[in-house]
Amino acid sequence: MTSIPATAAKRADELHAILHEHAYKYYVLDEPSIPDADYDKLFQELQALEAAHPELQRADSPTQRVIGQVLEGFDTVVHTVPMLSIRTETDTTAGGAQAFDARVRRELGLAESDAPVAYSAELKFDGLAINLRYEHGVLVQAATRGDGEKGEDVTSNIRTLRQIPLKLRGVSAPVLEVRGEVYMRRDDFEAYNERQRALIAAGAKNEKTVVNPRNAAAGAVRQLDPNQSRKRPLSFFAYGLGDVQGWTVPATHGGLLDALDAMGFPVAKQRVISLGADGLVAFHQAMGAERDKLPYDIDGVVYKVDSRELQARLGFVSREPRWAVAHKYPAQEQTTLLLDIDVQVGRIGTLTPVAKLQPVFVGGTTVSNATLHNEDEIRRKDIRIGDTVIVRRAGDVIPQVVAAVLERRPPEVAALAPFDMFARVGGKCPACGSPIERREGEVAWRCTGGVTCPAQVKQAILHFASRRAVEIEGLGDEIVEQVVDLGIVRTLPELYKLGVAKLNELERMGEKSASKLVDAIERSKATTLPRFLFGLGIRHVGETTAKDLARHFGDVDKLMDASVEQLLEVPDVGPIVATSVRAFFDQPHHREIVEQLRAAGLHWPAIAGTASDAFRPLLGKTLVITGTLPTLSRDEAKDLIEAAGGKASGSVSKKTDWLVAGEEAGSKLDKARELGVAVLDEAGLRALLAAPPDAAAD
DNA sequence: TAGCCTCGAGTTCT
């Protein structure tokens, strides 16, 4: 054909250079250098150029990331240098690091008086190990680990990963194999699943959600259709080498990681060089604490003897290097058997399915129960009694049933119908036998029994007695359970008829605890109007709304007689809350309860107007408390703030004036920093209460 | 009407 115009070849070279550079900044350094639209324009220019002059096509061109031929299967790749596994230290305490150091020193024949060994410590990612082969600086092949000897050729899928350079920066050795971990970030995992759920909801048949980031990454890499693979955004971290020809390997592992970084690979920032075991212990602990906050999953950390010379001296035992060890953390995910699905009845009558699990140790504690939220959730995940399920306990302390392991579902379980709440409880509340209903637009089934349902009565009593309501110390589930089951207490006011003699009939209740409880009940009679209103358990009326209502109406009678219109005048009360309050007091039964409680002796001080003479330095200010304060409890701090005229809210926003942060402050502190909200410690709060800065009062 | 800000409700284990 015609020879390529020199200008076209030159322009293609320029575009290669520019696009590689920007892609590196964007995907590896995470520092975009030009707007996306500009990048796209340059990219399209190169595509056009290559289409016009196919001779300009090169394997390392940025355009080569987007190709999509469905493969028949994967070719087998024999690793020139086997991909070994690393010995796992299962002792998850500090002892694991010390044991490794001791082994290394013994093998090297070091005496106690000899200098400490230098180690390199890095993260152990929960992903898929990959070998990337570069010839003359250009990516020619990517292979999975496989059995360590032979893996699969997944080049076309790996090419689509933007974090993997198609061309090395500054290295053109004949052969350089780089090894690392392909993984999926947690946010990418969530986003992917969300998209899949939307597709499934829209009726797509062949779409599936994935269980965890690791499986998602492994699935994407081994996906035969690169177009499918491309939909799952994967990331990469480099940590080692395979075959090398014509390149001088740095003398230390730390030096190698720096070199990989310089070649354009992402290398995890979290790594240290430690002399002796102490630094390793510290690293293990520090990363353990940070684990939940990392944007990706790690299952431990890896220690390596830093010097290559020492590595060579240590050698291997049965295919595992003696100079490296993986030091794990307690698993955040485990599989266990779903023994049963219980149905619990909540305060408002909500039926909640609860998974009864064969106890498993996960995330540091033994888990035997986990909520399944509601019927739709169970059906979406298709979880059935008798399934092997995956249980996770990550940053969010509360255990979750993630999914059922379908491959391990016994045939008799597969023959069962999917979970059906109505059928499971026979259409009746498991506590009182009243019919259950599920209203339009709601996800929850509810018991219609109301006050006749013992489960709801128990919850109502516990709520009334709780710390934030009228507070009856020592009245917990055990006692409420017995007292309701025995029919001693059927309504709230009957609590106040309990005497020592009656209480003595209960199990595990002696004279002494009985009289203590009677005292506590007596003490609870002196309360406040907001606490009393909150304690009644009106739907949509929590602590804050109870305070608003108390302030506006001043006493219960006015509130009980208030029309919906009058209720709407209360700040932060809208149609839903107003209707709910009105409906509550429209039931004669509820008015009776209020009367009987007052007759039993419950009383509260009249609401004083605005205490204008009081010192209210925080008037109009919003504060949020997080973490553990040195001397004040959360409630005490809250009371102090409110007494000073301020508002103690639960979440940080632009409108927050101060965040009061104690020990182990978490996401709220991050958010406050992000929004530029002022942060105080307990001393700072006290200073504010004593003498506020004048400027802030304006 | 959208988007922000709060509040309410439900939840596990030690």
Place this chain on the structure above:
DNA sequence: CTCGAGGCTA
């Protein structure tokens, strides 16, 4: 702590 939903505001 987090989700969902109610209320308010630009």
